[in-house]
Amino acid sequence: MTALDPQTLLTLNVVNLLALAILLPFIMGQKLSSAAQAARRSLIVHSGAWIAVILSELWPTNWWLNISLSTVSMICYSSCNWLLYQALTNWLGERPFRRPLIVLAIVMPIGYFLFFDTYAWRVGWANLLIAIQVAILANATLRPKTRLVGPWRYVLCLCLGSMSVFTLARGVLGFFFEPLYPNFAAPHPINLISLVIANITMVLGSVSVLVAWREEAELQLRDLTVIDPLTGLLNRRGWSEQATPAFSSSLRHQLPLALLALDLDFFKRINDERGHEAGDAALRLFGEVLRQQARTGDVLARMGGEEFCVLLPLTDAEAAKAFEARIRTTLEEAAVARLGFSFSYSAGLTHRSADDRDLEKLQLRADEALYLAKSEGRARLVER
Numbered sequence: 001m002t003a004l005d006p007q008t009l010l011t012l013n014v015v016n017l018l019a020l021a022i023l024l025p026f027i028m029g030q031k032l033s034s035a036a037q038a039a040r041r042s043l044i045v046h047s048g049a050w051i052a053v054i055l056s057e058l059w060p061t062n063w064w065l066n067i068s069l070s071t072v073s074m075i076c077y078s079s080c081n082w083l084l085y086q087a088l089t090n091w092l093g094e095r096p097f098r099r100p101l102i103v104l105a106i107v108m109p110i111g112y113f114l115f116f117d118t119y120a121w122r123v124g125w126a127n128l129l130i131a132i133q134v135a136i137l138a139n140a141t142l143r144p145k146t147r148l149v150g151p152w153r154y155v156l157c158l159c160l161g162s163m164s165v166f167t168l169a170r171g172v173l174g175f176f177f178e179p180l181y182p183n184f185a186a187p188h189p190i191n192l193i194s195l196v197i198a199n200i201t202m203v204l205g206s207v208s209v210l211v212a213w214r215e216e217a218e219l220q221l222r223d224l225t226v227i228d229p230l231t232g233l234l235n236r237r238g239w240s241e242q243a244t245p246a247f248s249s250s251l252r253h254q255l256p257l258a259l260l261a262l263d264l265d266f267f268k269r270i271n272d273e274r275g276h277e278a279g280d281a282a283l284r285l286f287g288e289v290l291r292q293q294a295r296t297g298d299v300l301a302r303m304g305g306e307e308f309c310v311l312l313p314l315t316d317a318e319a320a321k322a323f324e325a326r327i328r329t330t331l332e333e334a335a336v337a338r339l340g341f342s343f344s345y346s347a348g349l350t351h352r353s354a355d356d357r358d359l360e361k362l363q364l365r366a367d368e369a370l371y372l373a374k375s376e377g378r379a380r381l382v383e384r
C-alpha cells in the first residue's frame, strides 16, 4: 500500500468541498433561511481557501504570487469561520465571543502577511489564531437560546473541536520544530492526521448543517400549524396545545389561574370605513400590545376574527385586572400614535375555582363575561 500523500489529501479536500459547495444549492433549493445561506457561503469560501493554498504552492515561496495567494487563503479561512458563526447565531441565538472572533478574523491574515518572511512566526501565528477561531465556533454550537436543540450541534462541536486541536498542533510544530515541518504538504504525521480529520470534519460538518437546516424547516412548518400568521400569536390549535397543560398544572398544584377573553369593538366598522388593511394593522397592533404586557408563561392566542384569549398562570384577581388595565391604556396611546385612529375592546375575566375541572368550563365563563361587557356598552371589563 502506498503511503498517504498530503498533496493528494489536500486535493481531495478541495474536490469534496467544491462538489458540496456547487451541489448544495441543488439539494437545499434556492429559498434558504439566512442561517442556511450563511452556512452554504461558509462552505464555498472554505473551498476558496483550499484552492488558494494549492495554487500558492505552484510558485516558489516568497514570490509575490505565492505570498498573495497564501494571504488570500488566510482571508478566506477567517471569512468562512465568521460565516459559520453567523449561521450558528441565526440558528441558536446570540453566541458568545462575537467581538474576539471579529478581531481574530481581521488580525490573523494581517499578521500572516507581515510575518511572511519568518516561517516559524507565520505558521505559528496563523495556526494559533485559526485554532482559537475554530474553538470559538465549537463553543458556539452549545447552549442554544432558540428552539433549535438537535444533536447535530454535538457532531459539529466534535468536528470543530478536533480541528481546533490539530490546527493548534500544526502551529506548535511549525513554530518550534521548523525542520520537521517545512511546509503545508510535508508528510509529518500531524499534518497527515490534520488533513484526514479535515476531510472527515467537512463531510460530518456538512451533514450537521443539512440536519440543522431540516430542523429549522420542521419548526417553521410546525409553527404554521399553531401560529396565527397575522399577529404571530397562537391560533386556536396552538392555544389548546399550550393552555390545556397550563390549566392542568394549576389544578394539580392548586395555583391561581386567570383567563381573559377579549373582542375588539365595532371592528366591522374599521374594515368598512378604513379598509381591510387598516383592520389588519389594528389586529397586529393589538397582538403586539398583548405580547408587550404579557409575562413568560402567559398563553396568548387569536382565536379567530377579532377575538383573543389570554391565560395568566400564577395570577390572582388583582394582578389580572391590573394586566387588563395596562393593555387598555397602552392600546389607547399606541393606536393613535401608530394607526392614526383609536379603537377599543371588551373583555371577560374569570378565575379557576375549586370545582373547575377543565379549561372549557373556564372559557365558557370568560365568554359569558365578555358577552355581558358587550351588552353593557362595550369598552369595558366584566369579571365572573
Ligand SMILES: Nc1nc2c(ncn2[C@@H]2O[C@H](COP(=O)(O)OP(=O)(O)OP(=O)(O)O)[C@@H](O)[C@H]2O)c(=O)[nH]1
Residues within 6 Å of the ligand: 230, 263, 264, 265, 266, 267, 268, 269, 271, 275, 276, 277, 278, 279, 280, 283, 304, 305, 306, 374, 378
Ligand atoms: N381586517 C380583518 N378583518 C377581519 C379579520 N377577521 C375577521 N375580520 C372582520 O371582523 C369583523 C367582525 O365583525 P362583527 O363580528 O360584526 O363584530 P364587530 O363589528 O367587532 O362588533 P362587536 O364585536 O359587536 O363590537 C367582520 O367584518 C370580519 O370580516 C381579519 O383577519 N382581518
